[in-house]
Amino acid sequence: MATLALASWATNLTYANLTGAVVDAAVKSVYNWAGCAIGGYAQDAPQIAQNTTQIFFGGPPTSSILGSNGSISESFADAQTAAFVNGIAGHVDDYDDTHLATIIHPAGHVASALLAVSEWQGSVSGQDFLTAFVAGVEAECKLGLSVYPEHYDVGWHITSTTGSIGTAVAVGKLLGLDTTGMQHAIGVAATQVVGMQEFFGSMTKSFHVGRAAQSGMLAALLAQNGFTSSLQGLEAQFGWLHVVSTRENASAYFDQLGEIWEIEQNTFKPFPCGIVMHPTIDACIQLHNETLENGKSISSIQTVNLRVNPEVPVLTGKTDPQTGLEGKFSIYHAAAIGLLFGEATPTEFTDDAVKNDTVISMRNKVNVTTDTSVSEDQADVSITFDDGSTLEKRIEHAIGSLENPMTDAELQKKFIDQVSRVIGEQRAEKAYDAFINIGNMTDVGKLRMLF
Amino acid sequence: MATLALASWATNLTYANLTGAVVDAAVKSVYNWAGCAIGGYAQDAPQIAQNTTQIFFGGPPTSSILGSNGSISESFADAQTAAFVNGIAGHVDDYDDTHLATIIHPAGHVASALLAVSEWQGSVSGQDFLTAFVAGVEAECKLGLSVYPEHYDVGWHITSTTGSIGTAVAVGKLLGLDTTGMQHAIGVAATQVVGMQEFFGSMTKSFHVGRAAQSGMLAALLAQNGFTSSLQGLEAQFGWLHVVSTRENASAYFDQLGEIWEIEQNTFKPFPCGIVMHPTIDACIQLHNETLENGKSISSIQTVNLRVNPEVPVLTGKTDPQTGLEGKFSIYHAAAIGLLFGEATPTEFTDDAVKNDTVISMRNKVNVTTDTSVSEDQADVSITFDDGSTLEKRIEHAIGSLENPMTDAELQKKFIDQVSRVIGEQRAEKAYDAFINIGNMTDVGKLRMLF
Numbered sequence: 006m007a008t009l010a011l012a013s014w015a016t017n018l019t020y021a022n023l024t025g026a027v028v029d030a031a032v033k034s035v036y037n038w039a040g041c042a043i044g045g046y047a048q049d050a051p052q053i054a055q056n057t058t059q060i061f062f063g064g065p066p067t068s069s070i071l072g073s074n075g076s077i078s079e080s081f082a083d084a085q086t087a088a089f090v091n092g093i094a095g096h097v098d099d100y101d102d103t104h105l106a107t108i109i110h111p112a113g114h115v116a117s118a119l120l121a122v123s124e125w126q127g128s129v130s131g132q133d134f135l136t137a138f139v140a141g142v143e144a145e146c147k148l149g150l151s152v153y154p155e156h157y158d159v160g161w162h163i164t165s166t167t168g169s170i171g172t173a174v175a176v177g178k179l180l181g182l183d184t185t186g187m188q189h190a191i192g193v194a195a196t197q198v199v200g201m202q203e204f205f206g207s208m209t210k211s212f213h214v215g216r217a218a219q220s221g222m223l224a225a226l227l228a229q230n231g232f233t234s235s236l237q238g239l240e241a242q243f244g245w246l247h248v249v250s251t252r253e254n255a256s257a258y259f260d261q262l263g264e265i266w267e268i269e270q271n272t273f274k275p276f277p278c279g280i281v282m283h284p285t286i287d288a289c290i291q292l293h294n295e296t297l298e299n300g301k302s303i304s305s306i307q308t309v310n311l312r313v314n315p316e317v318p319v320l321t322g323k324t325d326p327q328t329g330l331e332g333k334f335s336i337y338h339a340a341a342i343g344l345l346f347g348e349a350t351p352t353e354f355t356d357d358a359v360k361n362d363t364v365i366s367m368r369n370k371v372n373v374t375t376d377t378s379v380s381e382d383q384a385d386v387s388i389t390f391d392d393g394s395t396l397e398k399r400i401e402h403a404i405g406s407l408e409n410p411m412t413d414a415e416l417q418k419k420f421i422d423q424v425s426r427v428i429g430e431q432r433a434e435k436a437y438d439a440f441i442n443i444g445n446m447t448d449v450g451k452l453r454m455l456f
Numbered sequence: 457m458a459t460l461a462l463a464s465w466a467t468n469l470t471y472a473n474l475t476g477a478v479v480d481a482a483v484k485s486v487y488n489w490a491g492c493a494i495g496g497y498a499q500d501a502p503q504i505a506q507n508t509t510q511i512f513f514g515g516p517p518t519s520s521i522l523g524s525n526g527s528i529s530e531s532f533a534d535a536q537t538a539a540f541v542n543g544i545a546g547h548v549d550d551y552d553d554t555h556l557a558t559i560i561h562p563a564g565h566v567a568s569a570l571l572a573v574s575e576w577q578g579s580v581s582g583q584d585f586l587t588a589f590v591a592g593v594e595a596e597c598k599l600g601l602s603v604y605p606e607h608y609d610v611g612w613h614i615t616s617t618t619g620s621i622g623t624a625v626a627v628g629k630l631l632g633l634d635t636t637g638m639q640h641a642i643g644v645a646a647t648q649v650v651g652m653q654e655f656f657g658s659m660t661k662s663f664h665v666g667r668a669a670q671s672g673m674l675a676a677l678l679a680q681n682g683f684t685s686s687l688q689g690l691e692a693q694f695g696w697l698h699v700v701s702t703r704e705n706a707s708a709y710f711d712q713l714g715e716i717w718e719i720e721q722n723t724f725k726p727f728p729c730g731i732v733m734h735p736t737i738d739a740c741i742q743l744h745n746e747t748l749e750n751g752k753s754i755s756s757i758q759t760v761n762l763r764v765n766p767e768v769p770v771l772t773g774k775t776d777p778q779t780g781l782e783g784k785f786s787i788y789h790a791a792a793i794g795l796l797f798g799e800a801t802p803t804e805f806t807d808d809a810v811k812n813d814t815v816i817s818m819r820n821k822v823n824v825t826t827d828t829s830v831s832e833d834q835a836d837v838s839i840t841f842d843d844g845s846t847l848e849k850r851i852e853h854a855i856g857s858l859e860n861p862m863t864d865a866e867l868q869k870k871f872i873d874q875v876s877r878v879i880g881e882q883r884a885e886k887a888y889d890a891f892i893n894i895g896n897m898t899d900v901g902k903l904r905m906l907f
Contacts, residue, residue: 239458420491
């Protein structure tokens with residue numbers, strides 16, 4: 006109850022609670038700081054920081070908020086805000102992508118920052134955009150491989166903890182930093198570690214991706230302006246690799262840069278929820294269809310037994326989700342909606358959906374057992390009907406996994422479906438055409454004008 | 457060389473290096489993300505994030521850059537930028553303050569964010585400002601005590617890692633968050649962990665404080681706007697206390713909130729450099745004076761032997777600093793300038809000072825031995841002259857320590873000296889009057905108009 010204790014104490018504190026000695030110490034602490042802040046302003050560090058960040062203030066809004074339906078002027082913001090908001094929006098549905106070997110969702114922060122910076126800077130070609138994008142994704146995935154699973158097992162959200170560094174590499178690449186500048190950018194990004202697993206199922210999970218986008222972008226911009234860091238920010242004794250992990254193997258993985266491409270291992274989510282629930286959902290959707298094909302009713306299902314990898318209840322063990330975001334991390338909810346509706350789209354992960362009585366009733370029928378012999382893309386699901394009959398489904402490789410990837414047509418359908426919900430089908434079709442052709446653009450900053 | 461390897465690979469990467477499969481995977485990754493970002497925009501999380509951050513864009517500059525000498529309009533920025541820049545400026549000289557039990561420098565991020573928000577919001581009384589300030593300092597120092605020294609020993613910069621949370625508590629207090637809101641603010645702040653010791657001696661050390669100010673402020677503002685986090689962000693298995701430390705005792709320390717005031721343990725730095733070097737500097741300044749009193753010349757010093765706490769060379773072991781910022785973390789430089797000049801002010805920690813031939817020559821005469829029986833505020837220094845005679849000085853409690861604190865007059869002189877260098881003596885005197893009376897103000901937002 007440490008958080009509650011602190012929050013409660015602080016909210017109830019009044020000036021009358023402060024003794025004279027406390028006030029005296031506080032005033033001295035404040036004015037001693039003020040002297041340092043005024044005196045320290047003569048140094049390079051605050052001046053570079055100011056020059057780097059205040060460009061975002063008061064100038065024209067340069068960068069698009071992708072899902073906005075407002076007028077053009079309402080749909081643009083400064084590059085910092087755009088990177089932040091698009092980063093959050095791209096991850097909030099847990100519908101994005103997964104580098105399965107590390108469970109990193111690699112595209113979000115990198116793409117958010119690159120698009121915002123490309124629009125702001127102008128004249129960034131599609132080829133340069135993609136080259137920078139690949140650099141960032143390779144950087145974060147190789148880093149992730151270097152510390153997985155130890156880093157993840159501690160509780161870090163590996164997507165965003167590696168993501169600020171990947172984003173710094175991507176934006177630094179776009180800005181044309183030299184090697185030393187890139188080292189400084191990596192250093193400033195490495196010292197900003199955002200994301201812990203406790204926040205899964207709340208808005209803060211997607212905040213991680215938005216903040217990583219901002220942090221990496223800020224790191225690259227500061228480095229461009231001469232802000233100094235360390236040239237060994239990753240490998241030093243008190244640098245990223247050792248501070249956030251008990252084991253690392255970065256040299257071996259960095260030796261493979263450009264030889265083994267991690268971006269080719271990126272997979273795309275068919276369902277908007279935690280990736281470890283996907284095999285169960287895949288099974289339950291198939292069982293939904295088979296139940297109907299057998300002439301039985303879904304309401305006659307009495308019990309649902311899942312046999313899954315031990316990580317599944319650790320990451321998605323919420324038995325009684327109260328919000329749509331919590332439902333994205335409830336294996337019970339996932340099984341229930343797959344069986345009930347035969348699909349798992351954003352509609353099945355809304356606040357209304359998790360509070361639906363029929364869904365709650367089905368969730369309560371779900372039993373979970375774990376088995377170390379079941380891998381993370383496998384699941385065994387068996388359902389028992391009220392007549393005693395059963396149906397079973399074993400998923401060897403969930404849809405969307407490397408061995409069973411989404412087809413181009415499925416990916417296109419996913420894009421059109423989710424985008425149409427927000428900006429309408431006509432704009433969704435245009436947006437698809439714009440993004441699928443991004444590599445051919447001469448100015449990626451014009452992309453938003455195409456839809 | 458992991459950082460160099462990554463930086464070098466990324467800077468040399470060209471589009472021509474990307475295979476067709478890589479480009480294809482990249483395009484899919486980008487457009488799959490774009491679909492998620494557009495589709496996800498309908499969720500609450502990105503909308504709250506946008507509303508929270510874009511208020512800083514395009515409106516009038518509300519918050520002061522403290523050390524600016526420009527016109528009023530040039531001296532103000534949006535609250536985010538002001539908190540960032542003042543946070544960096546207040547720490548960049550390593551001249552601020554120290555909560556010795558944790559080595560936290562507690563005031564900087566909290567004061568930077570509070571001042572920026574107070575100026576932006578308006579009508580914040582001095583009493584409310586100080587109450588919020590104390591809440592933030594108590595929060596971060598109690599947290600620090602809960603995980604010290606294990607958290608620090610891993611390599612985290614404990615000032616900023618606890619500072620984002622302390623700042624969130626302070627700004628949340630100023631905004632009047634209720635207990636649940638404060639818990640969410642603590643959660644969003646806790647998931648942003650900034651600061652590693654590798655970056656000591658570079659601009660990135662002060663960046664930690666500026667970014668912690670921004671992170672905590674952003675957390676409080678998001679919570680005020682209904683952004684959800686965890687209510688157990690500190691104590692949960694995958695929350696702050698367990699992810700960043702191998703041991704924690706937060707409940708015991710939080711029980712003492714309001715009973716034992718950590719702000720009363722805050723000490724103020726007499727020298728602008730790493731705190732563990734202060735006993736050595738104290739000794740060397742005294743030895744400088746005794747040398748002259750004995751009619752000897754400083755140039756006749758042949759060898760300098762230091763016996764110090766083992767943490768000293770770990771944190772400040774740079775033998776050959778190349779910049780003023782590196783000099784702040786060189787025990788060799790510290791001893792040299794104390795002996796040579798009989799003082800340690802910002803002048804002795806400039807780029808010129810560390811490259812001065814006389815200073816380099818004296819640095820090369822310094823030998824360091826460590827002794828676990830020497831505490832962090834103690835030092836033994838002995839110097840040998842070319843005639844074979846010696847002088848010795850043992851510091852039991854360095855000037856500025858709790859047992860030997862700076863007097864009010866010394867604190868005032870420190871303020872005037874460092875502030876005069878940047879904004880002139882007349883404004884420095886006014887600034888001192890303004891800050892010393894902050895508790896009596898009816899609107900802290902007017903403070904900057906007083907100097």
